[in-house]
Amino acid sequence: MTSLLLSVTTGAGSFILVIYLQMDKDVQEDEGKGEQKGRRGKVMEPREKTLLMDAEGVRRAVTRIAHEMVEKNQGTAELVLVGIRRRGVPLAERLQRKINEIENVAVPLGALDITLYRDDLTTLAEQPVILKTEVPFSITGKKVVLVDDVLYTGRTVRAALDALMDLGRPQSIQLAVLLDRGHRELPIRADYVGKNVPTSKKEMVSVCVQEIDGQDSVTIQERM
Ligand SMILES: O=P(O)(O)OC[C@H]1O[C@H](OP(=O)(O)OP(=O)(O)O)[C@H](O)[C@@H]1O
Ligand SMILES: O=c1cc[nH]c(=O)[nH]1
Numbered sequence: 005m006t007s008l009l010l011s012v013t014t015g016a017g018s019f020i021l022v023i024y025l026q027m028d029k030d031v032q033e034d035e036g037k038g039e040q041k042g043r044r045g046k047v048m049e050p051r052e053k054t055l056l057m058d059a060e061g062v063r064r065a066v067t068r069i070a071h072e073m074v075e076k077n078q079g080t081a082e083l084v085l086v087g088i089r090r091r092g093v094p095l096a097e098r099l100q101r102k103i104n105e106i107e108n109v110a111v112p113l114g115a116l117d118i119t120l121y122r123d124d125l126t127t128l129a130e131q132p133v134i135l136k137t138e139v140p141f142s143i144t145g146k147k148v149v150l151v152d153d154v155l156y157t158g159r160t161v162r163a164a165l166d167a168l169m170d171l172g173r174p175q176s177i178q179l180a181v182l183l184d185r186g187h188r189e190l191p192i193r194a195d196y197v198g199k200n201v202p203t204s205k206k207e208m209v210s211v212c213v214q215e216i217d218g219q220d221s222v223t224i225q226e227r228m
Contacts (some may be wrong), residue, residue: 011102015128030145056201057222062182065198066095070102072196077147082110082175084146088164092152094215095182099151113133114139116150121163136177137167142171151209155181174223183222185209 057065077083080103087096100113108181117135125132150164156160159177168177180196185203203224205211212221 006176046052049228051226051228053223053225055223056183057199057220059214059220061212062198062220062222065101065182069196069198070099070106073099073178073180074106076178076195079108080107080136082145082147083149084141084143084190085149085151086114086116086139086164086168087158088150089115089117089153090216091211091213092150094213095153095180096151097215099149099180112141112146113145114141116164116167118160118163118167121166123159123163131200137150139171142172143168143174146172146174147176147178148174149180150177151180153178153182153213154209155184155194155197156187156209157193158190160204161192162190180210181204183209 009133011188021166032146042225073083074080083199085096085100087093096115104110111167115138117137119134122128122132138213148168150161150168152160152164156159165177168174178195179192181194184194184197184200185207186201187203187205199222201209201224206227208227211218211226212223214220
């Protein structure tokens with residue numbers, strides 16, 4: 005309850021007038037509890053997560069991309085997969101397994117850490133964690149498919165291209181991502197996309213994979 009104190013002076017003297025203001029019942033009851041309320045007193049959840057892909061959706065996207073890769077490259081000759089750490093790596097492993105199911109061929113698989121190639125390396129507040137780059141085969145002359153979970157500004161992929169070029173001279177480089185959320189800052193596009201999702205820059209997309217996060221999902225929410 006909110007009250008208003010008014011000092012009133014009349015011919016009969018001065019007195020204090022107390023006016024009690026009636027508020028929306030649900031606002032009134034929750035007053036002082038520190039929760040964020042809407043105009044009608046309802047608790048607002050501006051950072052609510054929305055599910056964009058569940059485990060089944062992720063599985064279907066990986067299966068479709070594997071088929072598209074085989075189709076586009078007319079088989080698996082000279083094809084190699086390189087996942088960008090961290091979540092691009094388990095996705096690349098799944099694509100490798102799927103391609104094996106389709107073509108009965110185990111295409112070579114590598115993992116790339118792009119940290120030292122990031123264009124914001126010198127401005128990072130914390131000491132960056134450098135993970136291992138493991139590409140145990142020559143990429144020279146190969147059709148490399150880079151794999152990552154999210155494509156946003158394109159800066160991670162730019163760094164990955166530089167990291168790859170330091171390893172050899174591929175015949176071509178293609179890009180596969182589970183989710184493309186737009187807002188590119190560089191002239192980069194994906195050859196294979198699990199799902200295109202128009203987003204606002206205020207939003208954050210999170211990909212979870214079983215191997216790292218204990219479940220497969222893609223969610224979107226407002227940034228904190
Ligand atoms: O197109 P971009 O603007 O570069 O964004 C995409 C990258 O952002 C995420 O990685 P992040 O740098 O957040 O690190 P993470 O792999 O540890 O999640 C994601 O895994 C992509 O690699
Ligand atoms: O929303 C985003 C942007 C970059 N990287 C992500 O993983 N999510």
